Amino acid sequence: MSLIQQQKEFQSSLAEWYAQAQRPLPWRKKPSVYRTVVSELMAQQTQIKTMLPYFDRWMHRFPDFKTLAAASEEDVLKHWEGLGYYSRARNLHKLAKAYVAASPKPRAREAWQALPGIGPYTSAAIASIAFHEPVAVVDGNVVRILARLTCDTRTFKSNGEAVKAFTALAEDVVAEENPGDHNQAMMELGATICLKRKPLCTICPVAGFCLGRTSAELDQIPKIQRKATKRITVERAWALEGNAILLHRIPESAGQLAGQYELPKLKDLHLPTPKTKPLAIKTRSITHRRIKEPIFVVSAPKALPDDHFWIRFNDLENITLSGPHRRWVGELTKVANKQST
Structure with missing residues (x-):
C-alpha cells in the first residue's frame, strides 16, 4: 500500500510518538505567533542546540513584535550576532514593523508569504503552527523522510528541486486536525531519528510505513547533487x-x-x-x-x-x-x- 493509502495510520503513529518524544523547546512550551516566527527564522541554517541561547537572549530583549519594531537596526544586529546570515535579522526587523502596522493581522500562508523574508517554508510553518492551517512544511528533513518512506532513488539537481518534487506528497499526508503538530513532528523526526547518516530505523515510529529502510542505499536517499567545493x-x-x-x-x-x-x-x-x-x-x-x-x-x-x-x-x-x-x-x-x- 502507498503512503497516501495509509495516511491516517501514518499520521496517528507520528502523532503518538511526537506527543511523547518532542524536545521541550521554549517556543513549544510557551507558544505564540511571535515566538513561532522568531524560532523559524533563527532555525534556518542553524542547529537547534546552537540557537537556543540566542533565542533566549533575543526574547529577553525583544519579547514581542512591537518591541522589535521600535528597536534600531544596530541593536537588532547586535542581538543576532553569532547566528550568521544577518539578512534574516534585517528581514525579521522589517517583518515586525510590517506586522505592527498591518490591519488585519496576517493569518493565512499567503498573507505571511507577502511579508519580508518569509518564503514558502516559513509561511507554511507559521500558518500551520500558529493558526492551524492544514498546509505542509517542506524542508530538508521532510524531503529526507518522504524520500525514504517511498524509497525514491531519483537524483535531484538541488535542494530546491527536491522540495518541489515532494511538496505534493507532503500536502497529501499532512494531518488536517492538527497540522502544526504534524509538521513539527516531521521536522523532529528528521532531526532526531531519520538522520542523514546512520538513521535510527530500529526506533523509528513510522518504520512500518517505510519502503526504503531495508535498502542498502538508505544513507544516500535522497540523492541531491552538491555544488563543487x-x-x-x-x-x-x-x-x-x-x-x-x-x-x-x-x-x-x-x-x-x-x-x-x-x-x-x-x-x-x-x-x-x-x-x-x-x-x-x-x-x-x-x-x-x-x-x-x-x-x-x-x-x-x-x-x-x-x-x-x-x-x-x-x-x-x-x-x-x-x-x-x-x-x-x-x-x-x-x-x-x-x-x-
Missing part, C-alpha cells in the same frame, strides 16, 4: 595600537555582513604577505565555500582606507563583529597577551 584563502591583518585594534567595517551596500566589523584584509591595506609565520590560521565554511584565513601580525599603514577604524578593546562589545571574527579576536588577544609577558 570552492576553496578560498583570505589573508588577514592583526594590527594593534595601544589598547586598540584595527578593524574593517563592511559597507552597508555589501550583500553579506553589511555594517559589521572584521579583521582587515592585507590586500585592502596594500600590505604584502609577511615572511613571518601567521599568528594563527583560521578556517570556516559558508555554503559550498571553504575559507582559509591566515592572520598575520603587521604594522598598519599611516594612511588607512575610509572604512578601517581603530577600535578600543573596551569598545568591542559595543560593535557588531561577525561571529567567527569575534571568537578569533578573543582567542588571539589572549595569545598576544601571553607572548608579551
Whole structure:
C-alpha cells in the first residue's frame, strides 16, 4: 500500500510518538505567533542546540513584535550576532514593523508569504503552527523522510528541486486536525531519528510505513547533487595600537555582513604577505565555500582606507563583529597577551 493509502495510520503513529518524544523547546512550551516566527527564522541554517541561547537572549530583549519594531537596526544586529546570515535579522526587523502596522493581522500562508523574508517554508510553518492551517512544511528533513518512506532513488539537481518534487506528497499526508503538530513532528523526526547518516530505523515510529529502510542505499536517499567545493584563502591583518585594534567595517551596500566589523584584509591595506609565520590560521565554511584565513601580525599603514577604524578593546562589545571574527579576536588577544609577558 502507498503512503497516501495509509495516511491516517501514518499520521496517528507520528502523532503518538511526537506527543511523547518532542524536545521541550521554549517556543513549544510557551507558544505564540511571535515566538513561532522568531524560532523559524533563527532555525534556518542553524542547529537547534546552537540557537537556543540566542533565542533566549533575543526574547529577553525583544519579547514581542512591537518591541522589535521600535528597536534600531544596530541593536537588532547586535542581538543576532553569532547566528550568521544577518539578512534574516534585517528581514525579521522589517517583518515586525510590517506586522505592527498591518490591519488585519496576517493569518493565512499567503498573507505571511507577502511579508519580508518569509518564503514558502516559513509561511507554511507559521500558518500551520500558529493558526492551524492544514498546509505542509517542506524542508530538508521532510524531503529526507518522504524520500525514504517511498524509497525514491531519483537524483535531484538541488535542494530546491527536491522540495518541489515532494511538496505534493507532503500536502497529501499532512494531518488536517492538527497540522502544526504534524509538521513539527516531521521536522523532529528528521532531526532526531531519520538522520542523514546512520538513521535510527530500529526506533523509528513510522518504520512500518517505510519502503526504503531495508535498502542498502538508505544513507544516500535522497540523492541531491552538491555544488563543487570552492576553496578560498583570505589573508588577514592583526594590527594593534595601544589598547586598540584595527578593524574593517563592511559597507552597508555589501550583500553579506553589511555594517559589521572584521579583521582587515592585507590586500585592502596594500600590505604584502609577511615572511613571518601567521599568528594563527583560521578556517570556516559558508555554503559550498571553504575559507582559509591566515592572520598575520603587521604594522598598519599611516594612511588607512575610509572604512578601517581603530577600535578600543573596551569598545568591542559595543560593535557588531561577525561571529567567527569575534571568537578569533578573543582567542588571539589572549595569545598576544601571553607572548608579551
